[in-house]
Amino acid sequence: MTEPVPLAEGLAFLRRRLAGDYEVDEFGYDAELTDKVLLEFLRPLYRDWFRVETLGVANVPQRGGALLVANHSGTLPIDALMAQVAAHDEVGRPLRLLGADLVYRLPVLGELARKSGHTLACREDADRLLRTGELVGVFPEGYKGLGKPYAERYRLQRFGRGGFVASAIRAAAPIVPVAIVGAEEIYPKIGDLRTLARLLGLPYLPITPLFPWLGPLGLVPLPSKWMIEFGEPIRTDEYDPSAADDPMLVFNLTDQVRETVQAMLDRLRLRRGGAFARI
Structure with a gap:
């Protein structure tokens, strides 16, 4: 009797892991473990609990370096994980997230973050990923967005100093604004x-x-209805890489991205309606 294919694939996967027959990149990213294990744990949240709806998928380049810039909220960074599932399952590309150093100081979680393609939110790592053609995700609000009170929901906080814009300019990579609606309500x-x-x-x-x-x-987390929209890319290849050192240009582009994401959030929130209306 022939054994079921999923069981055979699972056993083959375990054999490869036990034998050390798998690859990780210079950042520790383990594509096979991410696709076959880590994302499988997240998909029930994505599909059934939050019922995530994605818009503007065609705005994400199918190849080459690109930087996704999203709002951050929800007390715990579940929005980053849902964006990773959306990029992988809807866009068809792995998303390399830039995270705060606190993540990598935590036992177990830090190692899992590395294996799932995340790395430190610093200039060197962002530049290397973009220059090697990766799809990179960043949340410029950081803890100020993630930990803001419920009364300030869907109001963007400051976007830092624009380091993400400078990295995009140096790599001539497009910046894709991303709006995530739904995370604000999971932990008010x-x-x-x-x-x-x-x-x-x-x-x-x-x-x-x-x-x-x-x-x-x-x-x-409360089962709010989520929507994720990928906006039209903002090109940076028209600038010379040295323009990344121009503070006024970086500031203006950072402000443009922030205003774009805020406008997207306002529209998307109206389109979604009540956070728990479709349970």
Whole structure:
């Protein structure tokens, strides 16, 4: 009797892993583990819990370096993971996310982040990825966007100093604005345990309607309806790479990207309607 193909593939996968017969790139990215294991854990959230709808997929280049610049929210960086699933499953390209150094200081999580293609949000790593033709994702708001209170939902925070724009210019890579609607409602932040957060070395420790009151159950994200839109690319190949050192040009392009993402968010939020209207 012939064994089922999925079982055969699974056994072959395990044999390769145990034998060390797999490859990782210079950043530690393990494409096979990401595709066959890590993303499989995320897809139920993407498809069934958040019911993510993607728009503007054709705006993402199918080849060559490109930089996706998105808003950041939701208390925990689940929006980054959902963007990774969207890029892989809808666009057909792996998304190499740039993350904060805190991620890589955490046991287990830091290693998993590396294996799934993430790397440190720094100039050197961003430049290398873009120049080698990768699709790179960045969330310029950082913790200020991720940890903002629910009352400020869908209001973009400051976009840093524009380092992502400079990297795109140096690599002549297009910048694709990305708007993510839905993450703001998964953990509505109504307070912050600041003293405890400082003791733990965290940027914030949120209070939500469910956490910490329900303990671990309070960490289950609410099933809001999500929409992710990829906007029209902003070209940078018309600039000389040396233009990346022009602070006024970098500032203006950064501001243009921020305004574009904000306008996309406003439109997309209206299009979605109520966060929990389609449960």
